[in-house]
Amino acid sequence: MWKFIARRALLAVFIIVFGSLICYAVIRMLPSSYVERVARQRSTMPGSPGYQVILAQLTERYGMDRSILSGFGVWGANALRGQWGNSWFFDVPVTRKFADVIGYSIALNIITLFLEMGLCVPMGIAAARKQYGRTDYAVTVIALACVSLPVFFLATLLKYVFSIKLGWLDLYGVVGRYYQQLDAFGKLKDMAVHMIMPVATLTLANLGGLTRFTRTNMLEVLNADYIRTARAKGLPERVVISRHAFRNTLIPLITYMSYLLPGLFSGSMITETLFQIPGIGYISYQAMTGGDIPFAMFYATFLTVLTQVSLMTADILYAAVDPRVRVQ
Amino acid sequence: MPIQTGNPATPPAGGAGRLDDEARARSLSPTMLVFKRFVRNRLAVVGTVMLAAMFVFSFVGGIVSPYKQEQTFYKTGAVWKEYASLSVNAEFRYSVDPGRDLPTAARAQFILAMNAGKPDFSAGGLDYRWEEIGEDLRALYGSTEIAVGLPLAGAYTFTAAPGADFPDGLAAAASDALGAGLDAFEWDGGRYALARSGKRATVSALVEIALASARVFDAFTPKDEPAVAEYAFRRAALFAIAGGADTFSYDGRTFTVGAEGETSVVHEISPDGERTEFAMLSPYIAQGVTPDIRVTVAFKDAILDAVRAREGSFSYPDPDGADREYQLSSPKPDTYTVKRETLTQLYDVEARPSAAHWLGTDSNGMDMLTRLMHGGRISLMVGFIVVLIELFIGVVVGGVAGYFGGIVDLCLMRFIDLFNSVPQWPLLIIMGSVMDTLEIDPYARIYLLMVVLGILGWTGIARVVRGQILTLREQDFMVAAEAAGIRVSARIFRHLVPNVMPLLIVQATLSLGGIILTEATLSFLGMGLKYPLASWGTIINAATSIYTMTNFWYLWIPAGMLILITVLGFNFVGDGLRDAFDPKMKR
Numbered sequence A: 001m002w003k004f005i006a007r008r009a010l011l012a013v014f015i016i017v018f019g020s021l022i023c024y025a026v027i028r029m030l031p032s033s034y035v036e037r038v039a040r041q042r043s044t045m046p047g048s049p050g051y052q053v054i055l056a057q058l059t060e061r062y063g064m065d066r067s068i069l070s071g072f073g074v075w076g077a078n079a080l081r082g083q084w085g086n087s088w089f090f091d092v093p094v095t096r097k098f099a100d101v102i103g104y105s106i107a108l109n110i111i112t113l114f115l116e117m118g119l120c121v122p123m124g125i126a127a128a129r130k131q132y133g134r135t136d137y138a139v140t141v142i143a144l145a146c147v148s149l150p151v152f153f154l155a156t157l158l159k160y161v162f163s164i165k166l167g168w169l170d171l172y173g174v175v176g177r178y179y180q181q182l183d184a185f186g187k188l189k190d191m192a193v194h195m196i197m198p199v200a201t202l203t204l205a206n207l208g209g210l211t212r213f214t215r216t217n218m219l220e221v222l223n224a225d226y227i228r229t230a231r232a233k234g235l236p237e238r239v240v241i242s243r244h245a246f247r248n249t250l251i252p253l254i255t256y257m258s259y260l261l262p263g264l265f266s267g268s269m270i271t272e273t274l275f276q277i278p279g280i281g282y283i284s285y286q287a288m289t290g291g292d293i294p295f296a297m298f299y300a301t302f303l304t305v306l307t308q309v310s311l312m313t314a315d316i317l318y319a320a321v322d323p324r325v326r327v328q
Numbered sequence B: 001m002p003i004q005t006g007n008p009a010t011p012p013a014g015g016a017g018r019l020d021d022e023a024r025a026r027s028l029s030p031t032m033l034v035f036k037r038f039v040r041n042r043l044a045v046v047g048t049v050m051l052a053a054m055f056v057f058s059f060v061g062g063i064v065s066p067y068k069q070e071q072t073f074y075k076t077g078a079v080w081k082e083y084a085s086l087s088v089n090a091e092f093r094y095s096v097d098p099g100r101d102l103p104t105a106a107r108a109q110f111i112l113a114m115n116a117g118k119p120d121f122s123a124g125g126l127d128y129r130w131e132e133i134g135e136d137l138r139a140l141y142g143s144t145e146i147a148v149g150l151p152l153a154g155a156y157t158f159t160a161a162p163g164a165d166f167p168d169g170l171a172a173a174a175s176d177a178l179g180a181g182l183d184a185f186e187w188d189g190g191r192y193a194l195a196r197s198g199k200r201a202t203v204s205a206l207v208e209i210a211l212a213s214a215r216v217f218d219a220f221t222p223k224d225e226p227a228v229a230e231y232a233f234r235r236a237a238l239f240a241i242a243g244g245a246d247t248f249s250y251d252g253r254t255f256t257v258g259a260e261g262e263t264s265v266v267h268e269i270s271p272d273g274e275r276t277e278f279a280m281l282s283p284y285i286a287q288g289v290t291p292d293i294r295v296t297v298a299f300k301d302a303i304l305d306a307v308r309a310r311e312g313s314f315s316y317p318d319p320d321g322a323d324r325e326y327q328l329s330s331p332k333p334d335t336y337t338v339k340r341e342t343l344t345q346l347y348d349v350e351a352r353p354s355a356a357h358w359l360g361t362d363s364n365g366m367d368m369l370t371r372l373m374h375g376g377r378i379s380l381m382v383g384f385i386v387v388l389i390e391l392f393i394g395v396v397v398g399g400v401a402g403y404f405g406g407i408v409d410l411c412l413m414r415f416i417d418l419f420n421s422v423p424q425w426p427l428l429i430i431m432g433s434v435m436d437t438l439e440i441d442p443y444a445r446i447y448l449l450m451v452v453l454g455i456l457g458w459t460g461i462a463r464v465v466r467g468q469i470l471t472l473r474e475q476d477f478m479v480a481a482e483a484a485g486i487r488v489s490a491r492i493f494r495h496l497v498p499n500v501m502p503l504l505i506v507q508a509t510l511s512l513g514g515i516i517l518t519e520a521t522l523s524f525l526g527m528g529l530k531y532p533l534a535s536w537g538t539i540i541n542a543a544t545s546i547y548t549m550t551n552f553w554y555l556w557i558p559a560g561m562l563i564l565i566t567v568l569g570f571n572f573v574g575d576g577l578r579d580a581f582d583p584k585m586k587r
Helices: A002-028 A032-043 A051-062 A068-080 A094-129 A134-148 A151-165 A184-222 A225-232 A237-275 A280-289 A293-321 A323-327 B021-027 B030-040 B042-064 B104-116 B168-180 B222-229 B231-243 B297-308 B368-404 B406-421 B424-437 B442-457 B459-472 B476-483 B488-524 B536-544 B546-551 B557-581
Strands: B074-088 B093-096 B120-123 B126-134 B137-152 B155-160 B184-187 B190-197 B200-213 B216-219 B247-250 B253-260 B263-269 B275-282 B284-288 B313-317 B323-332 B335-347
Touching (some): A002 A068, A002 B406, A032 A051, A094 A134, A094 A184, A094 A237, A094 A280, A134 B042, A134 B488, A134 B557, A151 A237, A151 B488, A151 B536, A237 A280, A237 A293, A237 B424, A280 A293, A280 B424, A293 B424, B030 B042, B042 B368, B042 B557, B074 B297, B093 B231, B104 B137, B126 B200, B126 B231, B137 B168, B137 B231, B168 B184, B168 B190, B168 B200, B200 B231, B216 B222, B216 B284, B216 B297, B222 B231, B222 B275, B231 B247, B231 B275, B284 B297, B297 B323, B297 B335, B368 B406, B368 B442, B368 B459, B368 B488, B368 B536, B406 B459, B424 B442, B459 B488, B476 B488, B488 B536, B488 B557, B536 B546, B536 B557
Antiparallel strands (some): B074 B284, B074 B335, B093 B200, B120 B126, B137 B155, B216 B275, B253 B263, B263 B275, B313 B323, B323 B335
16 A cells, blocks of 8 residues: 555656746747747836846846756746746735735635535436436536536636626625624625635536446446445435445545546636636736736646645545555 | 427336337437437536537628628717917918019028118019018018219219109209208109219119018907908008007008007998998918818917917807806917817727627727627638647547557657657747747638647647557457558548547537637737737737726626636536546546
8 A cells, every 4th residue: 555655656756847848938939039038028017227237137036047857947946945926917926925815715716616516416426316207317517517608608608697697796805895894703794705606617517527437436336236225225325325326436436526626726717817816817817817927837836736645545535445546 | 499498317208108118229320329328418408509509609690781891880979179270370371462582592681681771672583672661561662773872063863774764853963852851752652762873873762562560450340351461451450559649541441549558459440430340450371271170269268378378278159158168288488279079980989788789899990799709700711620630640640559559659749758758838929929029910810720729739639549549459350441451541531530539529629618718819919810810819918907907897808708608508518428428437
């Protein structure tokens, strides 16, 4: 088991290093006029240290004057020591900005994840129990519709209906206008109300995948011999489903969750942008469209690390439960 | 349509009787089998219909539509446009004798001399003299020296200038005037100026060239305009006002002058004693913005009334008698602009749905439905080309990895892992931002976008191909192929890949929906395709402005619905195909 974990961790480190190397190479391969133009635009802003300083800072931090490989070494050494440079767009260290905003994204994504589990698993099981029945068709259509619905269109529709036509919720932001005047409970309530639409958008957008995954797994389990045995014993259907079948679908489900998490974080970028939730997605979007190379590099590395850690956790969990995986 | 959409659980009409040997044999043909299974799936049929509708809408609709993709539409609308202006005239306006000439240089010198208080000035080698006739009237003369006089025993002796006529009577009059200390005198209908320097005196003959006055002449009726513009009339009127006279005559006609504050009105008295308004003299200039607008005296009066009353608007009857609203504004002191609503051709932007434009027009005045049709073309084309790129890379990499296995497979699979770990959205957004900064041509952008999306998306297909080939290559027909000595490339691409085809078709159909979604999202964020090209994403991009989203549902909801229907169609069909190809792996 330990050997498996060590091998898997080694692979993760390998992928993280080469993944960020690819990101670094892409940024290095941008036309140099682009970098210079961004530095020039940056230097015209009030309070900026000046064009030459920005260019020199960029050159030093990213090893721009070296070859891609040794430049990556310079960047990597700095990054390992926690020196990610100053964000061009926000003019604060990238890591500080990240620490400021990540809380919103974590809250948004964790709520979404739990809500999704609460919705998708029952729907998937219900669909599997009556394969080709009315419920099954309905669940399939709903799941596919959620997969096919563009996130931005869903978010805009929600805003149109609930903010503009009904006037129940605010269009944007994470707190209301009178947030400062509220007491502690009122503040919490205000934030919760502002989270309704983003959470709904994210949940609906990710509903399809998990539902169909649950359904497929459940179908597989329901066709297994031990279910037939359980039924033959005369157990009530409720017990067959909840005790015998559902427990066996839990393993793939939990591993699927860890695949889901990094996807949620990168997928919440558009949702956060549309609702102007100042989480990592919206902030990175602003930074990237503003040509903020330090922040873009940081965000790309963050996503790579998050993906690899989640995948690694999933694999190790799976291996812990299913010995056949370890052998391979 | 001979498609059975009935419940798949119930046997087709006719029951078991139809399943004779002939029917069985026919249904055993693999293609037919797949088709039958596909057709029995209600969702797949619905998806096919949705996709067919979208293709017809996009590819046929663009041809059938009477409008072009970039055709803009116009409407006529009322816009407040500048109509006339009124300003206070502070400068002298010159009325020049038609037989004489007053060059611009002389006018400038006149102003200088007047400010310096000197009566004589010269310009362009000619001498001039000005005299004040009244409070607001100066006469300008051309002056020619005709004689020089020297005092001799109390009287002047004159020497005529060469070529000048200097009769004795004039000499006597000049002597008298000099003796009386005058600057100018009249003799025999002519006017003469005197200048002294020391004992010498010069006599100059004066010829009236022009009158300078700050007053502006306006005729009451167009037919009187030529008369009012006449020098002789202006001279008579100005002299009458300066002299305080009530009446004057010109061209055998009699006129009266009456002053009302800063304006004076000239009436003509006909021989039978009837008074008609003839001209107005005022310190205001009123002009139309174009030469064909004639500002009448009455209209000018109306503007003046509004100005004096400090009102922002006033109404004045049209020639046909209907009252019309005018707006008054003052862009700078002593200048007023009059605006009125004018019918103008405007871009027909954000028009409501109508018979001519079923889904209205967008913010550029282009027909929405036509834009949607052309946008669908681009969205679908982008999807297909990206899938082709993905299939090409995916089949080559997956085929090679699956066929060779071992270390090749391991390396390629780790490479795919690596590739998958690179976050897609940051790359796409940086790409878009770079293309924005470098101002890449919208048409070149499409191709770049297709290539980038294709390169980012091939790994799924490669995995599927590899997994399938890993099992296929162990089968007997591959042993046979190897024994026959067929080349490796032919073995992979002619014997293995066709066996993967069904799975490839399923995979391609399912990823088409995803690509269309990605392209639409990028375009929605403004990072994908750009105006003037339409794609469903760029059209729905209008909804990023709250104003458009709130007020013009028809500018963004149809595009969103089209994306939804198309992607849903691809997903239904892909799902149905998967079931049909492989009944064991039922959804």
